Amino acid sequence: MALLTFDDGFREFYDIVAPVLERKGIYSINFINPCFIDNQELMFRCKASLIVDKLEKNKNINPEIYKILGSKQDINQHILQIHYSQKEILDRLAKVLEIDFNIFLKKQKPYLNFEQLNTLTRKGFGISSHSWDHPLYNELALDQQLETTRKTFQYLKENNFLYESFAFPFTDFGVNKDFFDVLFKNKELFCTFGSAGIKLDSIEKNFQRIPMETNENAGLLIKKEIAYFRVKKIANKNKIVRK
Structure with a gap:
């Protein structure tokens, strides 16, 4: 089983990607930044x-x-x-x-509008959280990290989108355990996502995604990730440990 995800809520997802996926019977989640929806602001x-x-x-x-x-x-x-x-x-x-x-x-109009978000939801695609306006989390203080995350959570919940998950913008590298300890006090939140490839994480509910932003064949990329994971496992370096 695999989860296919897209980030940032760009309009191309609605115009190009979603129709292709729909024809193939594949559905995915798009992690959005509410600040940019309806093209109100630019990242x-x-x-x-x-x-x-x-x-x-x-x-x-x-x-x-x-x-x-x-x-x-x-x-x-x-x-x-x-x-x-x-x-x-x-x-x-x-x-x-x-x-x-x-x-x-x-x-x-680079970003999705609210009507398009609702249309995607009705078709079976997921809309979930990618922070309010796409900061790099390791550059934020803890209170700022929590504020942008909670603000997005509230927006999604109020508008009947998926509020049970959150994907870090850019990367979760350098995000400390304190953030997750506070965040997961919200029992409605099921999981979070980083983008470090196939790795374990000391935060059990934080799952790492495989970035696919290169032109490399997806099947080959996944094989490389699996091989790299196995090599790192030998040296006991296949797990992200947060302090």
Whole structure:
């Protein structure tokens, strides 16, 4: 038995992926960020990509860009490495470059809307939690980790989506035991998901997913994961231990 999951609630899931899966009789879960539903906001990494794209098309860079970044070296890489906690920098850069994220959202509609979420649910697809606005959890304080998770849980419950599960945005690497201890006091929460491949976890209800973001054949990738797990098991390093 396998669970097929998708992340981030992008519209392509509704337009392209879901119809293909439905024809094959396969159903999956899409872990969403409620902040972005109905194209109300754009995830900070997506903002960074739009900014870099604009810079690559411009031969002359506004000196104000260097001032905001505090550097003239590798500015594209610098922008792509901006953290969640620094995301206001992206809005400042966009203003200088005359990039309007709201116009982009209105025209491109990259995310699912509420009606599409309900349609997917009626068809048999699951909609569940991926945090409120896609932060990297190991960069957040414990109270921030819990706030973004609980806020999403409440949204899903109020709108009759799947609120019993949660998948970490980016990764669960560096998330301490304290977070899980508090989170699982909510008895309605069944499990959480990381994305570290085939591994055991000292948190029994935290399951690791196999990322499939490369162009590698899925069957071959799974075989590699199984082989790697067995090798790590010999050295007793096939389990994530949280402190």
